[in-house]
Amino acid sequence: MTIQKHRIQLMAAIPAALLTITVLAVTVAAPGCATSTDSEPVADLSRAEALFVENCASCHGVSGDGRGPMASLLQVRPRNFSDEEFRYVSAPGGPPTQDDLVQTIRGGRTMGQMPAFPYLDHTDARLLADYVRKLRETGVAKMLVVEFADDDEIEPDEIAEIAEERVAPGDPVAIVGPSAEFRIDTERGRALYADNCSSCHGASGRGDGLDLPKDELGNPIEVRDITSGRFNGGAAPMEMFKRIRCGIPGTPMPEASALSNDEVWQLVHYVDLLAGN
């Protein structure tokens, strides 16, 4: 009988160069030990790469690991595309659609330090969206190699396939406006908030419902103080609807799949009220 470490120390055996892998890792065939994937390549890779280096790498790092030269100066840690889910999605539970990524790139994130890049035209923003998705796909493949190196339930030739699956754009939720019968009902909104939101966001919305909330990497995160009126995903009603319906992947914020559209809209209005609007 032998005891094995479940999480083997393969990381130490991975060449340091692996830490710099980016998009080509799953699209380039290496002589003698080739791998392949059905994943769509980025349309204009060299332009996408140049755009990323020029606009994103100073914070997110050339490989997208969130460790660019500016990262240590920022109060809000830049996203590590390798290890972390994309947060702002219009598909329940994620992953984001291409439009979601384009929206983040062109509009920025109000509460983080991610600036807007409105001068990027739509074509370039889409190229960048595809590129960061590829960075994430490579990160997932790397995680799978390390995590499941001694797991007999994984078929090794599944790794590229799983990585692709894990980052492929999700099906966007239908954003349906309130029904004809809908009326703003603060009491109903308050009750829905109490049942669905207060255990994390607190009875009065101050974000004080959880003791020590953590993200997927175990880093402390804040539950949004709704009364601040500031929302990283945007305060527009449509954005609120998406946050409530789809959740925020990589955080404790779940999808609200059990609510009707009108119930979500009541919540949107009640949250808006708590936010002081």
Place this chain on the structure above:
Amino acid sequence: MMSNTRTAIGVGAVALACILGSAQLVAAPKYEVVELAESGTIVGIVSFDGAAPAPQKITIPAGEDVCHSDPIVKEDVVVSADGKLRWAVVSLKKPAKGKAFPADDPEKPIVLDQVGCRFVPHVAVVPVGRTLRVLNSDGIQHNVHGKAKKNKPVNKSMPKQMKTLDLTFKRAERIPFVCDVHDWMKSWVIVSKHPYYAISAADGSFKLDQVPVGTHTVQLWHEKYGTLTQEVTVAAGKEARITFVVKPTEAAK
């Protein structure tokens, strides 16, 4: 700068491709369901080699009464008075073929319930593609957060009026499930490609039946103590007895 970047990308690509490529040499065969003309049984015990740790009672913050209906004890290490370990996952390692899963019965789905702010059972086994029915017997707000890595992670709100949530998983994986609202709640969902799985009971016992005749590797996995394996030979119509001894000093994590 661009050329340096490209060089780094190229080197990294080769490294990952080599890792993936070499891993393919040990690819496991797919599991095949067959009629077993003859088979045997593996029964055993999981022993804990060391002083049984005292049950760790969780201090529950004031709040919903339902969380206080019974004292909640951590279930990651449950050792009986006579030194037997509960909630160990015992399985055949990479069986090439064998029995089918029990027929799917829509009236009796595999259940993961939320009762008294605990997940019940602590460890559930569900076949790939089959429904796991998550229940909310508590009737309070929970969130069902499955931190999958091979499958799509799931994090769905389960407010008090939502009594059932059906989930399916495409790939075999041990998935930790938590509730972020009640951060002591944790369970494991074992998604399996084959039916040769057993969870050790409170007395440490487990049983794998209708095992194909021949020599098998039996694997034990425990959330705190990692993996153990041993070889066992199964003869037709016979019971092979094995004992796993889990040594906490050799804890994997």
